[in-house]
Amino acid sequence: MPRQHGRDMLDDLFSTMRQSIIDGAPDTASSLARQAVDSGVAPLDAITNGYVPGMHDVGEQFAKGQMFLPDMMASAEAMRAAMAVLDPELSKLGAERPMAGVVVLGTTKGDIHEIGKILVGTLLSAHGFRVHDLGVDVAGDTFAAKARELGADIVGVSALLTTTMRNQKGVIESLEKAGLRSQVKVMVGGAPVTRRWAEQIGADGYAKDAMSAVDLARELMNQKVLQQGGSVAGQT
Amino acid sequence: MRPKFQLLDKPLIERILDEAFQLIEDPGVRVAPYVVELLRSAGVAVSDGVAHIPEALARRLLDLAPRGFCLYDRSGKPAVRYGGDDVHFDPGSSCLNILDPTTQQARPAMAADLVRLVQVAEMLPEFSAQSTAMVCNDVPQEIGDWYRLLLVLWYSKKPVVTGAFSASSLHTLLDLLAIESGGSEALRLHPRAIFDVCPSPPLNWSEFASQNLVDLARAGVPAEIVSMPLAGATAPVTLAGSVVQHAAECISGITIHQLAQPGSPIVWGGAPAIFDMRTGKTPMGAIETAMLDVACAQVGKYVGLPTHAYMVAGDGRVIDAQVEMESGMSAVLGALSGINMISGAGMLDFLACHSVEKLVIDAEAIASAQRLIAGIEPRGDSLAAAVFAQTGLHGDFLKLKETRALFRKEQHFPSAVIDRGLASTDGSTPGILERAGQRVEELIAAYTRHPLPGDREKEIISFAQREGKKAGLEGLPGIIELEYAREVGLL
Numbered sequence: 091m092p093r094q095h096g097r098d099m100l101d102d103l104f105s106t107m108r109q110s111i112i113d114g115a116p117d118t119a120s121s122l123a124r125q126a127v128d129s130g131v132a133p134l135d136a137i138t139n140g141y142v143p144g145m146h147d148v149g150e151q152f153a154k155g156q157m158f159l160p161d162m163m164a165s166a167e168a169m170r171a172a173m174a175v176l177d178p179e180l181s182k183l184g185a186e187r188p189m190a191g192v193v194v195l196g197t198t199k200g201d202i203h204e205i206g207k208i209l210v211g212t213l214l215s216a217h218g219f220r221v222h223d224l225g226v227d228v229a230g231d232t233f234a235a236k237a238r239e240l241g242a243d244i245v246g247v248s249a250l251l252t253t254t255m256r257n258q259k260g261v262i263e264s265l266e267k268a269g270l271r272s273q274v275k276v277m278v279g280g281a282p283v284t285r286r287w288a289e290q291i292g293a294d295g296y297a298k299d300a301m302s303a304v305d306l307a308r309e310l311m312n313q314k315v316l317q318q319g320g321s322v323a324g325q326t
Numbered sequence: 327m328r329p330k331f332q333l334l335d336k337p338l339i340e341r342i343l344d345e346a347f348q349l350i351e352d353p354g355v356r357v358a359p360y361v362v363e364l365l366r367s368a369g370v371a372v373s374d375g376v377a378h379i380p381e382a383l384a385r386r387l388l389d390l391a392p393r394g395f396c397l398y399d400r401s402g403k404p405a406v407r408y409g410g411d412d413v414h415f416d417p418g419s420s421c422l423n424i425l426d427p428t429t430q431q432a433r434p435a436m437a438a439d440l441v442r443l444v445q446v447a448e449m450l451p452e453f454s455a456q457s458t459a460m461v462c463n464d465v466p467q468e469i470g471d472w473y474r475l476l477l478v479l480w481y482s483k484k485p486v487v488t489g490a491f492s493a494s495s496l497h498t499l500l501d502l503l504a505i506e507s508g509g510s511e512a513l514r515l516h517p518r519a520i521f522d523v524c525p526s527p528p529l530n531w532s533e534f535a536s537q538n539l540v541d542l543a544r545a546g547v548p549a550e551i552v553s554m555p556l557a558g559a560t561a562p563v564t565l566a567g568s569v570v571q572h573a574a575e576c577i578s579g580i581t582i583h584q585l586a587q588p589g590s591p592i593v594w595g596g597a598p599a600i601f602d603m604r605t606g607k608t609p610m611g612a613i614e615t616a617m618l619d620v621a622c623a624q625v626g627k628y629v630g631l632p633t634h635a636y637m638v639a640g641d642g643r644v645i646d647a648q649v650e651m652e653s654g655m656s657a658v659l660g661a662l663s664g665i666n667m668i669s670g671a672g673m674l675d676f677l678a679c680h681s682v683e684k685l686v687i688d689a690e691a692i693a694s695a696q697r698l699i700a701g702i703e704p705r706g707d708s709l710a711a712a713v714f715a716q717t718g719l720h721g722d723f724l725k726l727k728e729t730r731a732l733f734r735k736e737q738h739f740p741s742a743v744i745d746r747g748l749a750s751t752d753g754s755t756p757g758i759l760e761r762a763g764q765r766v767e768e769l770i771a772a773y774t775r776h777p778l779p780g781d782r783e784k785e786i787i788s789f790a791q792r793e794g795k796k797a798g799l800e801g802l803p804g805i806i807e808l809e810y811a812r813e814v815g816l817l
Contacts (some may be wrong), residue, residue, distance in 0.1 A: 290434075
């Protein structure tokens with residue numbers, strides 16, 4: 091019975107963690123993480139059984155139109171707050187959170203809009219990707235250099251303007267010129283961007299919104315792994 | 327009585343302006359190095375690229391901006407009056423795709439598509455001005471700005487709403503306009519074009535936008551501020567809060583512009599939108615977007631400036647009931663609001679796509695909106711008693727000479743795009759797309775190009791060939807009269 095009682099308590103804790111993500115409550119998420127650490131719960135268990143299911147729920151509710159972008163941002167912030175407590179604990183144990191992939195993000199040359207890109211970056215981070223955001227008005231060569239430096243799996247290029255979306259093609263050309271194209275998947279997005287445009291410029295994928303970008307990034311990682319004959323960390 | 331639609335009462339407008347003046351001072355407005363000295367010389371504190379503009383200075387400069395001005399057609403006649411409650415419409419601008427007239431699927435726009443749209447807009451009286459409507463994908467990107475304007479100037483006599491996407495291309499566009507107008511001074515005196523200049527929300531005048539403001543002011547060519555707050559993303563989520571940001575962006579832009587050249591013409595304009603919290607898209611057809619347009623323009627009118635908005639665009643990807651419902655509603659609201667220039671007709675898919683067929687349908691919505699704002703007028707001393715005196719209770723109004731004399735003033739007669747029950751010649755009942763397509767073909771068939779006067783035709787072609795060659799352009803896509811030009815010795 092005591093063991094069962096402990097299991098129940100743990101399940102309750104995971105359930106509360108999950109709810110803190112759904113509620114988008116960073117303070118609660120953070121204090122629950124601290125409580126877990128103090129009571130000896132393995133950080134990876136807290137992440138895997140508490141917080142990550144919360145993000146999955148949020149994704150599902152978003153897809154059904156029951157949650158909205160501000161809710162998602164709050165959930166991602168709650169996830170970040172929990173990870174700020176748990177990451178150092180993982181390090182102490184010589185472990186780290188399974189990483190879904192390395193993504194270099196940026197808004198294309200000539201374009202200084204970044205709201206969409208920030209949303210994508212936030213959600214990718216919340217779903218276990220390591221994201222490097224290059225910011226706005228980024229030249230193709232800069233994308234390529236950072237992708238090489240970090241050994242990026244994915245480069246994500248955003249554009250809000252019909253005129254600057256043409257520069258997304260330039261990023262792909264820069265990756266080709268740098269000899270990186272076969273190693274790096276390219277995903278494009280932004281208000282004027284369409285699936286057809288992505289195909290036209292030779293991108294590997296297009297996502298219509300930030301949540302779809304997470305699904306797309308996972309799919310691209312799977313493709314990459316299949317091409318390379320390996321397995322993706324953190325994927326279930 | 328001219329019907330009017332207003333969303334804001336005077337106390338709310340005053341609050342909006344109060345907060346806008348507060349914002350331009352604190353937190354201030356991000357500005358580019360190009361305008362830092364200009365601002366400092368007027369006593370504006372600029373630190374770390376942020377200008378803190380005092381209200382008193384901004385108010386003084388707002389007062390210097392002209393209350394109205396005209397754009398002129400190719401013959402030098404005033405054709406568009408900015409100011410007061412005058413309402414004009416022009417097609418939306420700068421999109422990459424066109425709905426193919428045959429497949430009704432979106433595809434990249436080409437020079438020939440822009441020419442087709444310009445010819446149709448030229449024939450439609452509902453459009454007082456043209457726009458550089460599409461990015462031509464068969465023209466090198468680096469010359470895209472001026473090439474679009476070249477095609478419009480070549481095929482149209484109407485004023486043009488245009489814009490430059492870089493600081494350097496602005497000067498090429500101005501050179502082109504100067505050739506067309508017969509010199510820079512002629513362009514200044516009788517400007518044919520107005521340039522959209524866009525701040526980046528929130529409160530950021532980028533390098534090329536800052537430079538465009540200053541260079542346009544000094545050239546005396548009208549500028550149209552197109553402030554684009556996205557409510558909830560790059561601007562406060564409340565509509566009132568976004569209107570404040572729009573006002574602050576306009577006021578700061580006008581401050582820079584009027585400091586560069588006091589009295590130079592400028593427009594309080596914008597393309598605000600809500601940010602859809604499910605998709606992150608910016609729906610131009612949302613009613614809240616139209617509300618933002620109306621409210622922003624109302625604030626502009628309150629400070630006495632000419633106004634502009636982006637309306638008459640729908641968000642669906644094909645021409646359907648949704649797209650036309652959205653476009654028609656905003657055409658009516660824009661007209662009722664007395665917005666001087668309403669851009670956006672022809673566009674769909676969140677401004678990503680143009681359609682010539684939609685343009686002719688929108689023209690019908692615009693014509694209806696124009697009829698609406700003409701209002702209900704008494705015609706003569708008697709409203710009804712005099713005609714009743716003639717017919718009694720027989721009701722034979724159709725026979726009365728008053729009926730014949732007045733029905734054309736009272737009723738607007740749409741083109742065959744609108745189904746009013748007129749039988750087609752073969753007795754069939756074509757759908758709206760087919761009717762729109764037929765109308766487009768009829769207008770293009772009836773279109774005649776009017777050559778530019780004297781040597782300007784030759785000068786423009788030489789200019790285009792010279793500038794195009796620098797970018798490796800082969801020929802002049804879209805200018806089908808080249809063969810004719812060779813024959814008459816222009817080339």
